[in-house]
Amino acid sequence: MHRIGFIGLGLMGQPMSRRLLDAGHSLTVWNRTADKAKGLLAAGAAWGASALAVAQASDIVFTMVTDSAASEEVICGRGGVLEGSRPGLILVDMSSIAPEISRSIAARAQAKGVSMLDAPVTGAPRLAAEGKLGIMVGGPRETFAACRPLFERLGAKIVYAGGSGMGTTLKLVNNLILGVAIEAAAEALVLATKAGLDPQAVIEITSVGGARTGAMETRGPRMVRRDFTPHFSASNMYKDLSTALRLAEECGVSLPAASISREILRAAKSQGKGDQDSCVVMTVLEAMANTIVKLRD
Ligand SMILES: NC(=O)c1ccc[n+]([C@@H]2O[C@H](COP(=O)([O-])OP(=O)(O)OC[C@H]3O[C@@H](n4cnc5c(N)ncnc54)[C@H](OP(=O)(O)O)[C@@H]3O)[C@@H](O)[C@H]2O)c1
Incomplete structure (x- = not known):
């Protein structure tokens, strides 16, 4: 059993750390908003009084925070993981962040004798609770091998993508598909409504055949119920598509569909909907079409 530290107890961090605790590992946690740790402490x-204190108490530290700035802060900032680290500590950053920031943090960790993996995930909080996430890993192979049993506790599909920053690169590619697919599902529901169809018919027919997507399967029923409770926020999807577009710029690749999806997410954020689920983009499209998607009685 390992001494595990977990930093970042948001929608994903809470169920993920809980699975590690329930597997019998000793777990020390820290979250900026302390309240979110209540359930884990009760279990x-x-x-840990800080990220630094978590690192001091642990052999392997997981971080699961919002974005590049947050990862840098909790790992490299004052009172961060690296201040409390010692050579031999393993750091696993599971946040979805920019690949160049993963590589930069890994280099600073390495200078302190800390081996780091970037290991972002795919899958909603429910899949996190069930240990069925997809996990994309970049970093030293031997560190990956050492962490594999822990990844198997958290995920059903574990893909080693290559050296440092390749896990976060794969995550951007994955979320490019997801962001565009949610936008396409929302467009389909808006068009169907305006054209006189029951949106339920769209959900049913696209459950078979070539138009089948996880986006419609998981988000379609929530969109037609107008349930935008966050599973994966519009702000986080905007962040991922923006990072993917920056990577595309560096690589000289055009991403026309991702660009448009990002713009609709930007509009959702501007309308104050950033904290809602990313499928709230449907409401932006509804306003553009002057219609409201609703189920027939
Ligand atoms: N939700 C999903 O379905 C999903 C799926 C796959 C990947 N992801 C990725 O997983 C990561 C976490 O997502 P989430 O849905 O769990 O987000 P979330 O619920 O918004 O949680 C974000 C976490 O980051 C912490 N945080 C943010 N800025 C910080 C800072 N400057 N210093 C310290 N802590 C900070 C937050 O602390 P506070 O509690 O104090 O705000 C919270 O613990 C993101 O990178 C996201 O893109 C999410």
Whole structure:
């Protein structure tokens, strides 16, 4: 059993750290907003006073925070993981961040004798609770091998993508598909409504055949119920598509569909909907079409 540290107890971090605790590992946690640790502490986790304190108490530290700035802050900032680290510590950053920031953090970790993996995930909080995430890993192979049993506790599909930054690169590619697919599903529901169809018919027919997508399967029923409770926020999807577009710029690749999807997400954010689920983009399209998607009685 390992001494595990977990930093970032948001929608994903809470169920993920809980699975590690329930597997019998000793777990020390820290979250900027302390309240979110309540359930884990009640279940037997210890509270670290800071990210630094978590690192001091652990052999392997996981971080699961919003974006590049947050990862840099909790790992490299004052009172961060690297200040509390010692040579031999393993750091696994599971946040979805920019690949160049993963590589930069990994280099700073390495200078302190800390081996780092970038290991972002795919799958919603429910899949996190069930240990069925997809996990994309970049970094040293031997560190990956050492962490594999822990990844198997968290995920059903684990893909080693290559050296440092390749896990976060694969994550951008994955979310490019997801962001565009959610936008396409929302467009289909808006068009169907305006054309006189029951949107339920769209959900049913696209459950078979070539138009089948996970986006419609998981988000379609929530969109037609107008349930935008966040599973994966519009702000986080905007962040991922923006990072993918920056990578595309560097690589000289055009991403026309991703660009448009990002613009609709930007509009959702401007309308104050950033904290809602990313499928809230449907409401932006509804306003453009002057219609409201709703199920027939
Ligand atoms: N939700 C999903 O379905 C999903 C799926 C795959 C990947 N992801 C990725 O997983 C990561 C976490 O997502 P989430 O859905 O769990 O987001 P979330 O619920 O918004 O949680 C974000 C976490 O980051 C912490 N945080 C943000 N900025 C910070 C800072 N400057 N310093 C310290 N802590 C900071 C937050 O602390 P507070 O509690 O104090 O705000 C919170 O613990 C993101 O990179 C996201 O893109 C999410």
